[in-house]
Amino acid sequence: MKNLIYIAAVIGLFGLAACNKTDEDSPTEDYLIKESLFNANSLLSFERITATLEDGTTAECFQLSFSSNPVANGPFCAETVNDIAGLSVYDGATNPGLRLWAADFLNDMEADGYDIVDSNGNVNIYDFVSGAINMNQSNCLDAAPNDDLELTFIIPANPKLAASNNDIEEVELIGLSLDGVPINGDPPSAINGPAMNGPGGGAGGTGGTATEINIPSLDPCGGHHDPAGYYHWHFVPQVMNQVLVANGITATSCTKITQTTTTQLVGFAKDGFPIYAYATPPTDLDDCGGRTAITNEYPDGVYHYVASTTSAPNVPQCLKGVAAQNAFQYN
Template sequence: MMFPSQPRSQSARNCSIFTLGALGGMMVATGAFAHAGEHSVADGALVSPSEIVDCTLETGAAAECARYVVKYLPDDLEIGPFCPATLADEGGIWHWDGDEAGVYRINEDFLRMLDEQGYTFFNDDGEVYSFDIRTEQPVETNECIQATVDTDVEMTVLIPANPVMAEEKTDLGTVAQVGIGLDGVPIFADAPSVLDTGHMPALDTCGGHIDPGGWYHWHATATDLNTVFENEGVAAECLNVEQDQTAQFGYAFDGFAMYGTLNQDGSVPDDLDECGGHIGRPEQGEEPVYHYHSGTTFPNLPTCLVGVVAQDNFSTNAAGGIGAANAGGGPGGPGGAPDFDAIAEALGVEPAQLEQAMQDAGGRNADLNAVAEQLGVSVDALQAAMPGPGQ
């Protein structure tokens, strides 16, 4: 169990540790939605009925998982807007991490602020540069990214039915796999930065967008996103998803449930660990179990996972994008999220080693000499394995 990021009493801390120990590291819940089951994901998102199947955890242990095969988009979910066509239009939102960082509505004020910082997304006529990442390549240095859907795409997701605590937490970096919503929409960590790619993979006002593979996914806890807008003073509102600060949003890939910012009784959790979770009663009358809560700043998702995920827990028949057999690029566009699997294979190291070395050496501005030294490879070999511009 990780130490909490917020102070709490010693008695509460001891209670959490005792609960984990008494259950032998297993957090098995009794409520209908506290752990993943056959009926946990909305029928309107499913390609075929969900089921409990045998699976293998990343530790090698045999387990049971809820298996969900979901559509490119649930039947009843409206999405957008994403990129504005002109400076006079209101688009979606973006989490800007340069100067004057924060969450912004993609509109004239925001785009002119970026222009002053050297990122120009519009021409002299006020037309916003944008491209469809599924079918096009950018032609300008800075373009807003959106995508069209591919109605033939489906994703297969495995969620442990009986979550198991891991020996160490797993940090969630850019575009890391977080989980699946009860609506059947996959959930991923923060989208690639404009500072990395020059391009902006716009999110709609509920915190989602279409992957280069042609399917929609979340980058936020959509059921509690208005809390973030209010907290950060953003003139936006999620209208396509019902807002409820106490409701369950979905499941993380380790099997633990994800809820809004408030406890079931409406109180504010005061004992969250560094991943944004704690042991408590997720629903009225249920036994206390570990679960995550969303944050009040963007992205309002867990920053790490405390449990063990299943092997091969996310795959898709899409031609490209996250989880595809020939995945390349990413929601950040060409040169966006690195394909750690491919780079690691070329270097003869594990993807987790590579990602950790990059993080240790400075993240997006990593010192490649330090990365190469940590991995025990030459700088020339590392540079040769990294994608070049447009790859």
């Protein structure tokens, strides 16, 4: 309850300032979200609009558009039993959890009855563009990139507390990074298929336990390409190396995203609250992994979500605010 009072106070502070603005003033001066915070190399447009929120009300929002795939990424699937590559969150019977694509993981999947390695030691890989998927074998999913997409996000300008927490579902959008990379919830289940019609799971993602599986791969920073071709994260990568070590993975590391050594603003949740990575995690987090505190960007204090340094995935499991309808689109 104490943290909710802090959240409401911070929202009131920013909302009051915004209401006192005139048309001649900068449209972003008193908002949490400012254009200057984002990567100018991938940001295509930044507009203030009126949009409908998920609770049916209308509100001022920011509409941000980015070019797809603005950050270096990979590797994903191991090509052979001798390779070390990316990661997957495995929910099979043998050694479930965050796994490294290497011989031990491949052997565990084979032991669980999933035919993912051929007779020559090559891993079955499907990229969503090379014809129909072979349903008589298990496959590592590694979608081909499409660098020509435009990704558009709609985020409330003044965060509004929801009546109850929004528990993040599998692959649900959580927010965006400062580069414009979508941040999503848990990746699809390898065994049972996706809860929200994404790739993965038995029988090509139709759900239900199957004799063969299609398991999404992630790179060592916790991201991969959607079947449409845009790269997105299921982890907050700026503390990924701590997550890897906490989960017993030391043979690879996230080298393409700089690991924070302090406290770093990494993006915004779809409800408008910031997301931070802490090298040393605070101990006063609420049930959504958030806290109200002073940061470099917000010297008066701000409610924000904090990425876990141990959990896999390490993204917020719920959000406190109300998001916009159709908060994310691509074309």
